[in-house]
Amino acid sequence: MANEFIQTYVEKKTGIIQLDRPQAANALNRQMVDEIVEQMERFDRDDSIRVIVVKGxxxxxxxxxxxxEMMDDSPLSLELxxxxxxxxxMMxxxxxxxxxxxxxxxxxxxxLALHCDLIVAAENASFGFPEVTLGVMPGAGGTQFLTKAMGRAKALEWIWLGQQMSAREALHYGVINRVVAPxxxxxxxxxxxxxxxxxxxVAVRLIKEAVDEAVDTPLEDGLKLERKNFYLxxxxxxxxxxMKAFTEKRSPSFKGV
Incomplete structure (x- = not known):
């Protein structure tokens, strides 16, 4: 089935998901999220793709x-x-x-950005959770991801006040990775x-698993997983x-196997 709210293409070994609902500033409706996740999964299964990019x-x-879309939802409709x-x-x-x-x-x-592993942002980018001004709260992981990124006190402040943080502030608090000109x-x-x-x-995949585990796992358990993945x-x-390329003083050619 053709996508309605995203475009996709490949550059070299990178699969790109372009959010494409410009008339609504790429506001995420449920079909759009379905399309994004299904495309991530297709790229994840494709051996010719090694990295996935999501962009607006x-x-x-x-x-x-x-x-x-959610204005008339009820607790029961959301539960069902x-x-x-x-x-x-996505995780x-x-x-x-x-x-x-x-x-x-x-x-x-x-x-959506916080569900990604790395975030590159423009100097004029703005991040925030305005849900409190609508009488609700983040529901797709915002309270959890932001707290893990910047700590309880600052996460509470940003989410309670519903204010926007600049890219520089997000970088300062470790929420994003890089800030560049737009x-x-x-x-x-x-x-x-x-x-x-x-x-x-293979190493990239094992590293991602080990680092993700480190966020919530006691040190001893995390070390066991790291060791297992090192052996794998x-x-x-x-x-x-x-290792052969290192000893031969040349660049390696990795095949993903």
Missing amino acids: NEKAFAAGADID TNPFAVWDR LIKKPVIAAVNGFALGGGFE EMVKEETMRLAHQLAGQAP AFASQDQKEG
């Missing part, structure tokens, strides 16, 4: 969720439709996912994506190629 347009990454279940599938993506953010990333748009966001994102695409895919890396041809 020059004016907005995604300016929140579609308020009109379970609209956030699809968001959980099962094994390949690196990078968000390229220009303009607004608010509400659900901020949550016209350089795509170039910097693709440069980072191509760097990651050149790394050993030695089952790959990439490990043999990487």
